[in-house]
Amino acid sequence: MKRLFLLCWLLACTLSNQAQTAPTDRIPLDPAVQTGKLKNGLTYYIRKNAKPEKKVELRLAINAGSLQEDDTQRGLAHFCEHMAFNGTKNFPKNELVGFLEKMGIRFGADLNAYTSFDETVYMLPVPLEDPGNLEKGLQVLEDWAHNCTYDPTEIDKERGVVLEESRLGKGAGDRMFTQYRNQLFAGSKYASRLPIGKDEIIKNAKAETIKRFYTTWYRPNLMAVIVVGDVDPAATLTLIKKHFEAIPNPTTIVPRVATPVPARSKTEVRVVSDKEATNYSLQIYYDNIKSADANTLGAYQQYILGRLLTSMMSARFREASQGANPPFLGAGAFNGGMARGYKSFTLSCGIGRVGIDTALTAAYGVLEQARKYGFLPAEFERAKKSMLNSMESFAKEKDKTESEDYVQEYISHFLEKEPSPGIELELKYHQEFLQKATVQDVNKLFSGFKMDGHKFILLTGPEKGTHTLPTEAQLLAMYTKASKQVVKPYAEKVLASSLMATAPNGGNIVYENPNPALGITELTLSNGVKVTLKTTDFKNDEIQFRSARFGGINNYPIEDLRNASLIAGIIGEMGLASFTPTDLRKINAGKIANVRPGIGNLTAGFSGSSSVKDFETALQMVYLYATAPRRDEALFAGYKAKQKSQWAMMGSNPQFAFIDTMSTWMSNNSPWQLGLPKPVDYDQVNLDRAMAIYKESLGDATGLHFIFVGSLDEAKMKPLIAQYLGALPVSGKERNWKDNGSRNITGVQELKVYLGADAKSQVQIIWHGELAYSPDLDFHADALSEILNIRVIEKMREEMSGIYGGGFNCSINQRPYEHFSASLSFPCGPENVDKLIAAALAEIEQIKTNGPKEEDLAKIKTQWTEQHREQVKSNAYWLSELNNIQIFKADPQRMLNYDKHLEGLTVQDIQNVAKIIFGGSNRATAVLYPEKK
Template identity: 50%
Template sequence: MTYLKPKLFLKPFALLTLLLIMSNLLLAQDKLSQKIPVDSNVKIGKLTNGLTYYIRKNMKPEKKVELRLVINAGSILEDDDQQGLAHFTEHMAFNGSKNFKKNDLVSFLQSIGVEFGADLNAYTSFDETVYILPIPTDKKENIDKGFQILEDWGSTIAFEGGEIDKERGVVLEESRLGKGAQERMQKVYFPKLLEGSKYSDRLPIGKDDILKNFKYDVIKRFYKDWYRPDLMAVVVVGDIEVAEAEKYIKTHFEKLKNPTKPRPRIEPVVPGRQKSEAVIATDKEATNHFVQIYYSTQKASPENTIGDYRAYMVRNLFTSMLSQRLQELTQSANPPFIFGGSSLSGFVRGHEAYASYAVLGKGGVEPALNAIVQENERARKFGFTPAELERTKKTMMKGMDRAYNERDKTESENFVQEYVNNFLEKEPIPGIENEYIYYQDYLNNISLEEVNQYAAKVIPATNANKLIVLTGPEKADFKIPTSTELLTLAENASKVEVKAYEEKAVAASLMEKAPAPGKITAEKENKELRLTELTLSNHVKVILKPTDFKNDQVVFTGSRFGGQYLYSAADRNNAEFASTIVSQMGIDQFSPVDLRKVLAGKNASITPRIGAISETVNGQSSATDVETLLQLVHLYFTRPRKDDELFQSFISKQQAMYQNMAADPQFTFQDSVFRTLYKNHPWAPRVPKAEIFGQINEQRALDIYRERFGDASGFTFVLVGAFDIAKIKPLIATYLGSLPATGKSSTFKDIGLRPVKGSLKKEVRKGTEQKSFIRMFWNGEAPYSDSEQLKVQALIEVLNIKLIESLREEMSGVYGGGMFGNLNKFPYNNFSIGASFPCGPENVDKLIAAALSEIEKIKTTGPSEADLNKVKETWKQQYEVNIKDNNFWARQLIQSIEYGSDASNVLSYEKRIAALTPKDVKETAAKYLDAKNYIQVVLYPEK
């Protein structure tokens, strides 16, 4: 009888537990069925004419607002006689409108610090056209004009006949840039890839004969049909009040009208694949063989509910784990491919397809197909391991943690893209706060069985309908299979019995125990720059600058003089690739694959590099992973790893990658440029060639690496970001203070490498397309100073403004290109200024003449005050952003050490640019752009 009471008690308790479990399950299911909410920080509205708008106030960066005009119309909506005119319309938006005459728009924006191309831009794709306009908000009239520009783009583009005709040349030059081996091969397989869909013959660049000859009313018809408010969105994110932005939108866009009888905006359908096929496309100018497998295209599943978001997380887990497996395959001595991947991804809007690809290695088609087909099948049949899932969850959660930690320091342009995607593709925008909750609630609860079920479902069966595409060069020593043979190879690959993936155990931590720490022997504070300078017991110096620019970022850099030039020309290959080879082989007991595993859930990375005259190390971490960052630094200095198989893997992949590069006209041209400038000097800059990699000696390369990094004497390290000095100092003493250092001085060597002097012109003939490339150079010796460097940069930027006006806008002879250059202090005081322009062969001479004419004008009369002010304002706007950027400060501080300059110069930058005069630029042009010291190299087609 004594047991009756407990039994009577257990029955209602068990019932209650069951009810609670069922209730929780029902609540969980109910939550998963809820719609994904919209981020409360963004205001979404719709005007009476159907225009949608998104507004968010965001203070990163300050005094800036990102504006976007989004048109839900692209090349897919073009009529047969309009192919290329969606993109052409985008060009015409910068060539005059109701309120902005030709060139006035670009000129005004340059005057307020908005750079054409870098800031002001637009793009056209199959399905949309997006205009990009960042505006400084320090003056109200800038904002007024910014919204006026958006309105004009959306409703009053001028389409003046003369401007259309001039722009034809610019668009045709853009089309010319895309021509070559890849474009010719794409024409072979692209129609088959999108067979049965209008996408197959609506590439955004269009057709040259239409671009050359269309009548004015044809492009006006496209604009009238598709630039209408019900297909538009305005996105405003930045340092502006929401109510103010909304008022601007209503003022400028409420008055726009839709057509009385609007054409329906039909969403094209890509039909599923009905049979398996193979397409072969070869070209004598192609550089690599590339195999792709496309399975049947299907409609993409919408993401409307929280359950859909959770499913998206499952998909990301699957994609990441499969990608890591494929990466591991490239680590063998004879890898089946150079690199490859598999995923279910968006194809064209509203559609997705499972696809695999591989860049072929030395073994050719068969091992690559075997690898990707069988790795897909392995995942489909056996799924993944608990360890793989756990690591990937940690990595994904770490990424979400960082995004959440930076939620108040996220740049406006990141939000803008989210809202553009929401309008165009209905991509959810729950906001980082909600996404963080979803990750916390659901990520750890996603089971291995669930991910494996997803893999079994999403990876097509080996006998599924597919399109196999093989592209690449025609080579005597490479057998190109027929279409039938290619299908047979894939079928044979699918018949091989695969086994489950075997997980290799790795250590739980980077270091079993910390090294014996050094000491901080001196400490100095720089209050002006808010720096702390440490000297360690091994005489290594460390500069610390804690900031609040980001909440979860630490930037690391280090440098000292030394470098490749300390070695003989016979050792060049070993010295040049030493640091790359170590990165490929790993550190201590960890290969790169093992390193990724042990660092799962952490965000820290380091890259060592041996340059021409210095050794550098660069990296970054989250605020919580600084110790891991410093451990990586310590290991890269003290324990580089030798791995014969990974070395051979690197050599094999590089040889395969570069063995056909000489077939590319651009490759041959660049090689000729270097040979012309440096007369085959053994240390001249060069383009990589396959034979170089066969000459590398593994042990010698490792010895050189150890010579350069095995002794830290002379290194200065800089850390900038979110850390506490008191807490980081013990870590610095432990991991940097313990680096081996003999006290031996390290310096660079001037090997006498100099560009040729005098006047020289050379022609290079390579390639079948009617494409040319102009390179112009002015080089010589000149004393270095920061002030002179500023003048040289001003000269280059002023000339870029004038060259855009002349060569592009007036002559319609180029799409892109421009001037570049620097003063250099090491290894000797010198200047190097150049220009590059892709163009048509028929325009080479007149473009060179026009460019030289603009240079002579600057040399003779100097720039206008207005043009120089455009440069100054652009620099001022960039500086205001940079001065609150951790990477910028790290670069400035390490450069001040290298150049022996005053780091506080960064604070006087605005005063120094304000002091520049047109006379300074004129004198600088005369000093450096001497017609008697001019090298010209031009690429022409073979015929």
């Protein structure tokens, strides 16, 4: 008996010890993912996941980026990424893109890659309607890994594309960054190894110099192959071994050394300006601290506390920005890092109309208030509730998580050793830790951040703007004064515990009609409001909704344009009933319920989303937005002040100014053309009149039709819908959409705009004309857009090396009047404008004369088939389609028979619509050129 007792006691102790956790415990990798290393050191991750079905996400991650370049290679890590699409052993020249397009993969939208300081990642989603596509995709990854050919001719062609990508990043931000980047990165190599590199190296680097980066750093022991999707893991591992195990590492291996970021040796201050800058921004970067091992339970708990701190700090800053004269446009503070393996605390602030000194003092005051006095238990409970609710929501969707979400986790696990234990274990960690965590834990974490050492204080802004920029000595004096200010403890406002003390009496459902073809239930409420319910199983805990009726901005006279177009956003800034936006966030903490009122040109209504349990909260918000929009003169004044500050200098940006000028010109100077917002626009809003328009548009539910899609429990929802939506006030006044008569400029017109210091151009060509609408024509116009975009990539990018991106958009529109519209937009070098326009017009003529190539039509049919197969499994798709059917009276058979319509699409259809769209008499060409010297 004693022996038995002793064994039981030892077993109990063992189990007890196993149940306890320690901060040093390692966090396991999610057992649902199979991982390991091949003999050559290549890491693999494989996970079976059937969301979406018959598709797999492939990634090739290389733990090397621009930091691994030598002085002769600056920009060549990124160049290597480009060359992976321009010639490999099995896909010569640029055949790879065409090969993948035939599988249903779109270049740019699906097929892509990126290069950063520390890594290079290739992204390849592969449809598996043909199971053999998995090995084809892995063959592509293998070629990227070690079979790129670096043909000198292809290198020279690709130089232009890389330089065009570099050109896109030039401007005020780039020029200012160049001035302060050495101080920002505190003497680290990060300052001199921007991934885009140096133009002169990109222009002149020899093939062997580029290839040397590839052969040195693209090696198995720095690589991971990640496969997540509707696959068999065992068979996938066999294929991975087949394609990757034989890849050798270089004979001589250059060590992959982490790049240090030294602590700041002194406090530095910079004031940097540019004539094209559009806003004033202040950042304070504190000392860089080397990050601890992230893969322990203790580190994970500190991560949770950090998220709570950031959440509470953000709420404090939002609240401080409210009021008639907001001290700053926005502010934030976080403990993160721009360099791998390092963290630093950062305070950032957007400067508003009140000035730099006031904004800095206010933002630092909010920060110091929290540091000195800590957060309150009520704040902590709200942040904790929101975090737990978010984690629980993720856990509910564990079997509906998209493969794309998983691959990103595994990339971070491989490259940065971030934990990936799976949502069930993450939820468990959160629940257990937050149950015992206290607000004192967060306050202690905050007080431990290193903020008393050296720092980098940075102010950027326009050369000539609404504020006079201080000298660096003056800015340091401002900071010193702000850091010495006396702050008082934060006071918590006592709020009601719920949005509504009593629910409205409500109405009832007077008519119910099931529609088996669409899988919907149609309801009519006693006040005439109509409701459509579509239950899906795409997500376990998601409800999306939209409502609309005809009648919008166009229904009001021109003098009400600003009142009608801005009031929905203003209401969002003023709140509901007696609650400010800050109050609403506090009351709804821990809930997933979002509602947005909207007034468009032709329609008005509400949209939003919620979890299943918070559906009633969403309905309450709809009811209050309709019946009790909040009027607050101070918050309205604050809204205007912030908007005016945000847009005051936007015209200094050449691209923004060009778009604004072109829009006004294109509209024939129509007063209905809103263009880019300007400070004067907000002065034109009369709050009394705007509120009257809002109440007329959204306070009257006559004609409103609500559509709910998602995880619907119709039996539970119907009484709530009757109670809240059935109680919405109605006048019986019928409304319709209105054509305000605004039309584009006619004839063949040209506009040249000269703005900007950089050698950058933007081309915009628009074709338009009146045309009777038909769904078939619109479908054919969409296909024409896709065909032309294939030609843009092949001709203007790959053959001519003239652009990095750009493309066509063609459509046939039914409202506010029946017409067609097509546009071509692309950025390029000023010297290439004419020849690229000529090339685009030649492609158009080719299609008008001969129709598109059969192989290009086959590509888009395959691509659209794959897109549609995924789209029909999403709530957003059904919400959009049902809105078109129920509100705009689209024919449901087009959606239900999509495959039939796509199969029937012909070369002749596309040629015919091209003749219509590009055969008219109206073509407007606008070009931005650099300012004349």
